[in-house]
């Protein structure tokens with residue numbers, strides 16, 4: 001049984017059915033719509049029609065190449081529906097959805113049922129792929145299954161910046177009062193003079209924001225959102241800034257305990273950038289959850305000293321997003337540790353972005369098929385982006401877990417470090433594809449999908 005015929009659910013259904021499993025795929029639309037979907041089509045792309053870069057040296061492109069090798073349905077259809085968009089894989093979204101519908105509905109082992117599922121059967125093998133806008137009744141049942149404290153309803157995401165794009169002639173390493181600094185330097189600090197700070201705050205206050213949907217207004221006002229979760233500490237940076245010119249300098253940009261080694265003095269204000277991975281390839285802008293439009297984030301956040309050339313791996317966001325505490329709840333096969341018959345895929349598993357969600361659907365479908373057939377799971381090589389992404393969500397710190405998007409920094413480091421970023425990305429990508437190809441050759445008998 002698969003709940004949700006979105007990106008992850010359709011890919012999962014196909015992967016399982018191709019492995020000889022009979023699938024019942026449940027989709028609640030159009031009987032019950034979500035706040036973001038507009039059609040009754042399967043695998044509807046709710047926002048952008050771009051699946052990210054198609055280049056294998058970029059994270060979405062590497063996921064694409066890996067999924068192509070694993071016979072992904074959605075990758076095949078995406079290629080058939082591709083529209084010109086430079087190096088990005090953009091698709092005609094209507095055609096994409098139509099073709100997914102056709103493939104799913106014509107598969108002899110998939111039955112598509114239009115119905116809202118309100119309870120997760122405890123005695124069946126189930127893939128829950130109901131997405132960021134999981135219906136309330138199902139979310140309530142999932143809470144019962146895993147514990148209310150492990151299901152989140154909103155996202156307040158701060159942007160993530162590529163490490164190499166930060167100007168380290170301006171940003172300095174060090175943590176407040178030099179507490180707990182590791183060799184890698186846990187934080188980079190962007191120091192503001194008073195003039196720079198005031199110019200930044202003024203730009204922030206006049207920047208354009210994304211209009212919030214009614215359910216998202218809850219975040220803005222900081223009221224209780226969903227069950228058991230408060231967002232007092234997660235207000236958007238622009239809302240905090242509106243409280244007065246000094247609000248940020250006394251809040252997330254407070255300079256206390258930080259001395260700029262180049263001046264020997266405490267800056268007027270400081271943005272702290274926190275390491276996101278072990279390779280210093282990505283940094284989180286501490287306290288910078290925001291509702292600014294993406295181009296505005298480019299414009300305004302680049303006014304911060306040290307970030308003039310910043311390249312954003314993820315923009316800040318505030319939106320309704322149901323996801324579980326994956327490191328606490330999921331094993332590496334995307335099964336609930338407490339209920340191994342239940343697999344979680346897609347955004348609900350804490351993966352961000354279309355491509356990552358499709359990849360998790362593919363893996364959950366393959367794994368559920370192995371589970372049902374009592375066969376060992378196929379463990380893809382560690383070097384692949386798919387494995388790295390799942391490793392990232394399942395081995396993160398459960399205390400501070402936030403959804404993760406595929407990026408090159410989550411791949412295991414190269415044995416021989418490569419300084420140049422593009423060369424490094426190329427080597428990482430080649431290593432992953434060769435490892436996967438070798439793996440597939442060795443395991444061809446196990447991989448062979450059943451004849452239709």
Ligand SMILES: Cc1cc2nc3c(=O)[nH]c(=O)nc-3n(C[C@H](O)[C@H](O)[C@H](O)COP(=O)(O)OP(=O)(O)OC[C@H]3O[C@@H](n4cnc5c(N)ncnc54)[C@H](O)[C@@H]3O)c2cc1C
Pocket residue numbers: 003004005006007008009026027028029033034036037043044045046047048049115116117118129130131132133134135138319320321345346347348352353354355357
């Ligand atoms: C508003 C918004 C915009 C986004 N924009 C982008 C973007 O531009 N680029 C990007 O990479 N990512 C984006 N994302 C993030 C994410 O990649 C997408 O949401 C993606 O569609 C998630 O895939 P999924 O399969 O997990 O969920 P979905 O594609 O949403 O599929 C889940 C399906 O489950 C169904 N469902 C829900 N509850 C039930 C139930 N109880 N019973 C039966 N069916 C149910 C839903 O109707 C839906 O069809 C966005 C997310 C949101 C919320």
